[in-house]
Amino acid sequence: MITFSEIAAQGYTKRKFKNRLMCLLFFVAALVALTPLFSIMGYVFIKGVGSINWSFLTQLPAPVGESGGGMANALVGTCVLIVLASIIGMTSGLATGIYLSEYGRGKLATIIRFSADMLSSVPSIVIGLFVYILIVRPMQSFSALAGGVALGVIMIPTIARSAEELLKLVPASVREAGLALGLPRWKVTIWIVLKGSLSGIITGVMLAIARVAGETAPLLFTALGNRFWSWNLTQPIGSLPVQIFTYSISPFEEWHRQAWAGALVLVLLVFSINLGARFVFRPQISRD
């Protein structure tokens, strides 16, 4: 006679072994996948950390041939471009997200949603080209504005879709509660639904910023680059990625070192935006 415990024990050791083995395999696979990330990080850190100092962060590039100088203009330029891009990406991205989640029904919404998905898969260099034709050519000058528009357009689909998803997480019953208080729908949308998912939406925006902060290709023929301070949005402006690119293909040893330092600064910038995004996102916790 076979007892229940015998049945239960049948093949148990084998199953347990298989379980362990698979677990180990997945762990190794994850390790392999993460190795490049860590080696890149480590390499950038080792190469860059030696050249980061106060003057690197606060000074303009030194004239060709001289040593010293920094990338302050590029750092500030990247920030200016990010602000411009965020203004464009946020306004139209949020508006699109709100439309899709709150009002979008039927064919038009499907088309918009589909276009947003298409737009997010358009290579960034193509968007740069588009902005070049649309803004740089008519204005007959590379400009910070053009760079900001290019990055902003890249941000739109990311922000739109993440906002849509987050707004849809707000239950329909919450909207009804707002309507039942005698509030017009637009007020319910902005002050209850949007406000209620603000932390998530800010996270989405920050992730979009982190994504475009390192974009290089679309800047090459929009913002171009600038070795000096530039406070005029209709003039070319420097940026970290472009400056890193220019420096690293140059023949000068000193510039190579600075390119690594710039790369480290850029990576740290993007990392801290990412971290900040995670910090902001605490669903359902009020902040008064």
Added chain:
Amino acid sequence: MDMQPIVRVRKLNAWFGAAHAVKNVSLEVEPHSVTAIIGPSGCGKSTFIRCLNRLHEEVPDARAHGEVFLGDTNIYGEGIDPVVIRRKIGMVFQKPNPFPAASVFDNVAAGLKLAGIRKKALLMERVERSLRHAALWDEVKAKLGSPGMSLSGGQLQRLCIARALAVEPSVLLMDEPTSALDPIATKKIEELIVNLRKEVTIIIVTHNMQQAARISDRTAFLLLGELIEFGATSEIFTVPKEKQTEAYITGKFG
């Protein structure tokens, strides 16, 4: 007491697309009374009360037809703005639905704030009064700034009642407000309903027949979208006129 009916429903019909959910319902509700709507699941109770504040029409493809007088205004009359109507006729839903990421205070004050009332003192006064009416003040007065979501289910439902009361409606619609709550929380809400009738007229949907018997003055029995019987609660539960009502309240179906 003014015995003119405060709500008069005349031949109200409601549809979801082609499905006829409320059929030719007429009834009258006296001020400061509690009216219970009972009937088996799917008979159109929710649909019916959602027509009374014109929330039904917010559902895609849904429409309503008929007359609903609030005082002497037909809320389905031409040129009537549903937004204004909903300020006069509040609603509490089956599941507590507090506003996300808003504090206890902001939840209750939302209707006033978004209607443009800014004065801190006035807001504070109204919030306190509403929370007292909802029998929640003592439990939350020390944590008005904490997230609404941090309250228990029963407290949340009372928070939603306070939120609806804050805009001072004259009628309060309640759609099975205690069906998601335990008996103790249910008892609290039943007590507050009985007290609230001094402030507002209440129309409440309930699945719980004892509840209807305990708290309501009049009861309406709906079946398949039709109003089968409407009368004094004491009579409906003891000497119903209609066979179907009797079958329902004695548990023969539903």
